[in-house]
Amino acid sequence: MEVEIPFAEMEAEIAITLQSLRVPTKKVSVVPEASIQFISEGFGTIVSVINRADYGFVNKTVREQYPDYRYVYVSTYDSLIEKRDEIIWALMEGGFMTYIRENFHRQFQHLITDGFGNKIIRERLRRWGDKPMYKFLIEENTKAVDVPVTMVLATEPAFYDYMP
Structure with missing residues (x-):
């Protein structure tokens, strides 16, 4: 059963999520009373x-107003947990993990060790499938699944920086 979250509450939740991720944004409304955009x-x-x-x-x-951006839409019926991951994937494609690792080390460590490191690996493997052009990367990520996240960070801090 779908549960609708009031629009103002969903807007506040997304603002809090972006603030907790340390993502600088500006807030606009391209369609007043129908949407709010957080632009990074x-x-x-x-x-x-x-x-x-x-x-x-x-x-x-x-x-039309913002061509060539990545877009994430969050409706008042969406799961915040799932949308948080989708937001992070989109940000990662723009370099977010490097930014947070270099500027907010504790935040980066917390995000990666709190289960997101393994989500990144699973998402990479899902996107790459079994394509030969990603053979080396698939092998590297498959090995990393069996190693503690902290060990991966200790040997290769930038391992979690990219998302294809």
Whole structure:
């Protein structure tokens, strides 16, 4: 059963999530009373909080006003846990993990050791599938699954920086 979260509450939750991740954003509304956009220019990502019924119009307007960004849409019916991961994936494609590792070391350590390191590896392996062009990377990530995250960080701090 779907449960709708009030729009203002979802907006606040996304703002808190982005603040806790230390992502600099500016807040705008391209479609007043139907959406709020959190724009991270540094990582080329826009997180839009929307009412599900308005998705088509909001999507078209956001893409026209902000072309060539990565877009994450969060409706008032979405799971915040799943959307948090989707937001991080989009930010990672723009260099977020390098930024947080270099500027907020404790935050980076906490994020990686709190289970996100293994999520990164699983997502990489899912995206790469069994493609020969990723053979070396697949082998490296498969080995890393069996090693404690702290050991991976100690030997190769930038291991978790990228997302294809």
